[in-house]
Amino acid sequence: MPPTAPRGARRRKIRRRADMPLLGGARPPIAALLALLLLVAGATALVLGDHDRAAVDKAVLSSQQRVAEDGALTLRASLDESVTDLQRAAALFAGPEAVPADTVLDKLGKVYNKWRGLAVIDPAGGGLLAARGETIPLADVLKDGSNKTAENGNKGDKDNKGGKDGDLAPRLVKLPSGETRMLVTAALRDGGKLRLLVASGTLNVPGISTGENRSLLVIDSAGTVLAKDGPSITRTAWAKRAAKTAAAAFGKTPEPGGHPGASGHLMGGSDKKHRTAVGYAAAGRSPGETSPAGGLGLSVLTSVKVTEDAKAVRTQAFGLVAAAVLLVLAVLVTWILVRTVQRPLIQLYLESRRIGRGELDRPVRKFRGREPARIGAALESLRGQLLGGRPTRTGRARGGFGTRATVIVCGVVLLAWAAPLLLLLNRAGSGVTVPKQLVEDQRRRTDTAADRVRKALNEGWADVASVAQIVGAGGGKDDAADKAVLQTTLREHPRYRSVYVLDADGKVLTRAGAAPRHPGGRKPYADSVAQLNTSGKEPAVAAYAAVPGGKGRTVVGEYDPQFLISMVTRPGLGQVWLVDDKHRILAADRQHGFRAFSKLPGRHLDTLAVKARKATNGTALLHRTAGGSSLAAAAPFTGGGAVRDLGWQVVSEQPASWLELPEYTAQRHTMLAGLLGVTAAVACLGWLHILVIRPLRTLAGQAEALAGGDRRTVLFPQHHDEAGAVVRNLELIRQQLAQRQPARPSGRN
Structure with missing residues (x-):
């Protein structure tokens, strides 16, 4: 060989490495696996920090927000019902002949008792035609009614029979006594003459039971308190701040699919033993929603004192250890895959390329691993045939660890880290500390739903x-x-x-x-x-x-x-059922569905419903089982009315795991880390198996068949990667052998 041959050989080696495909093959899945495992390790160390008991405040705060939302919906529904009832009642009196004003009020008084005062007025002349109950401040109504009459003229005589052109938007007025009233106006169009039916109603707080620790406020868009119940908090600085926050949030656009109005929560005053959790919600309306009361600018604010002790759920050390173990496993698995899959593939490519170029002076190196060893033995046989030898059966390499088995072992190692996190470790169990306030809020919200x-x-x-x-x-x-x-x-x-x-x-x-x-x-x-x-x-x-x-x-x-289903459907309350006096289900929330007249799903719920019959505002309990804890509550119909003899109840149950408690937060974060680990391992190792390992096993069979004398089978690469490059080189070798001598049997008979 000329003196410059070694240098030329080195240049050819460099060119061969430059010809190596950089995209596809074993490199991307192995690199992606390492990167993802490092990210999972970092996320595990970050999310599994110590969860302070202050996180209980988040669960309680979220609960207060839900209580306020329930109150806002109840308030809005009550006011809307007052408006629509008056308008529909007025529409029923429409006809060609005028009904006497006193007759209208007498009939309404026999059916509805919600209004403090009723009146029929003539907006054109300003006269009071009839009145019942308390005196209604009619000055603004007469002014707006006269303007409305001037605008409409007499067009209603022709095309507005029983219509609502004369209806005015409901408004809030303050009486000389300081009380707030809502005025509702409806058009009485009968006999061809427009009259106005006016009703005044009390602005009451929503039907939420209060107590020594809970306060309830109804405020307007300026933050002024219009109604209140429970202990007085209006003079405290934090209550004023909360009222301003609630008033400012009224104009915000509600989130799609959520509460029809802005809502939120915040922390009020605190001392060494108590903290005040505040929730607020606007009695507004979603875009495109029709709600007369939704434009009044009202909001509901609720506050409650909590006395939970501060302590922490310690998971930081666990998270650091888990992350460190994953780092070690990531490096180990990557090293194994590089040594057993990636590096043998590159070396097989170089050996096959050398033989395909006719460099037959050196024997093919020995390979470890079953598939690389089989391909290496076939290449050595092909080198001998190119030198003039006869086709020989190389046989399958015995011993050695297969590449598929290597990938399976790596997957098992990674799953051994992820599976305990996903299924076993940091389980909250049934001994989780659930604040009493959350149980009480479950009862209050169930009582509100029943009301x-x-x-x-x-x-x-x-x-x-x-x-x-x-x-x-x-x-x-x-x-x-x-x-x-x-x-x-x-x-x-x-x-x-x-x-x-x-x-x-x-x-x-x-x-x-x-x-x-x-x-x-x-x-x-x-x-x-x-x-x-x-x-x-x-x-x-x-x-x-x-x-x-x-x-x-x-x-x-x-x-x-x-x-009925829409009445018991409320977010954040869990499963809700409306049951009759025999505890048969009549309706349930939309999310979980129900089978009519079936029994409640649990003996503890039946027991709770029996106990609730003796309680004015319902009852609740924390139900613990081996599988976990749940908050259950039952509230009967109280207050009389047309439903007084039904004996119905509303029963609810919410798993404690749905709450934002630190134990469940740690459990969810641990499961998330395990799920991320499983996903990374399955995705990357599956990618490696499909695109590399399976073609490599096929390649081993093709190489052995070619070495055994099969010259007729044309070899096509499946992918442009290392295995595909080896297949292309084998095809070049096959063509060279086919040109030198006739094809011989493969020796398989």
Whole structure:
């Protein structure tokens, strides 16, 4: 060989390395695995820090925000119902002949008792036509009503019968006594003349039970307290700050799918033993939502004192140890994969390229590992054949560890680190410390939900009773007029699935909507809300109101089951059920669903429901089992009304693991670290197996077949990587052998 040969050989070696594919092959998955494992180790050290007991404040604060949201929704729904009830009642009096003002107020007074004062006024002349109850400040109403009349002129005489062109937006007014009233105005358009029906209602705090430690405020957009309940906090500095925060948040756009209005929480005053958790929520409306009360600028603010002791859940040392172990395993696995997969592939590429170029002076080096050893033995046989030897069967290399087994072992090593974090370590268990305040808040929110359902059912009965007044005015002689009233009621009241009139024997006279489910042959129920069935696919609940002077005729409004479901659906309360007096499920929240008339899922819930019958504001408990803890509460219907004889309750249960407690936070972070580790290992090792290991095993078989004398099979690379480069080199060798001598049998027979 010339003296310059060694240097030329070195240059050729450099060129060969430069020809090596840099994309694909074993390098990317191995490098990605190392990078991801390092990131998982860093995340494990960061997220598994010590979780101070102050995190309990976050759970309690979130709970106060939910309480305030419930209160805001209850307040808004109550005010909206007052507005729509007055407007719908006014629309029912529409007709070609004017109904006397005193008659209108008398009929409304028999059905509704929510308003402190009622009046009928003439906006054009400014005269008071009739009044009931407390004196209503009518100056602003007369002014706005006159302007409204001037704008509308007499167009309503032609095309606005029973319409709402004369309706004014509800407003808040302050009486000389300092009390706040909401004025609701509706147009009375009958006989071709516009009159205004005005009602004043008290602005009460929502139906949330208070106590020695809880305060409840209703504030306006300026932060002024309009109503309050519980211990006085209005003079404290933190309460003023909280009121300003709540007032400022009213104008913010609510988050999609969340509370229809801004809401939040903050910390109030604190001392050595107590901390004050504050929640606020605006009684606003989402964009595009219709809510008369949503524009009044009202917000609900609630505060409660908590006395939890401060202590920490120690996980920092655990996190550091887990991260360090993962670092060691990441380096070890990467080193193994480089030594057993990546480096042998590169060396096989160089050896096959050397033989393909005709450099046959040196034997092929020995390889460790089953597949590299098989390919190396085949290359050595091919080198001998190129030198003039005969095809020989190399046979499968015995011994050595296969590349697939190596990847499996590496995966098992990484899963041995991740699986305990995902399944076993840092489990919260059933001994988690749950603050008593959270149990109490579960009871309060369940009680609020029960009150909301009760009021909604009573309001529905009042609507049916107002329809009965109108139906009774016709004396039952005009079925077409009665049917028109029923259709209007059904269209404007989405809570009903059907509205109909029964005679004294229970026969349907007139109906609108779905088929009636009143039991055939049974006389109508007395004025009340009644449960019509105790079995079947869906519950049947209806409001019955007798027609005055109707000789036993009764108007019935059947509630839509979806209406009941919407009443008990509240975020952050867990699973919620509406049950009858036998604890059979009538409705449940949308998220979890239910089977009508099935039993409550747990004996402890039945026991709790029995106990709640004796409690005014419901009861709650922390239920512990081997699988974990849960907050359960039950609240019966209280306060009377048309539902007083139903005996229904609202029952709720929320797993403690859904709460933002430090033990569960540590558990979730530990599981997250394990899940990230599993994902990184499975993704990268699976990538390596699919794109490298499987083609490498196929390559070993192809190399052995070629060495055994198979000259007919053309070899095509699957990927442009190290294994593909070896396949291309084998194809060059096959072509050289095919040109030198005829193809021979592969020796497999």
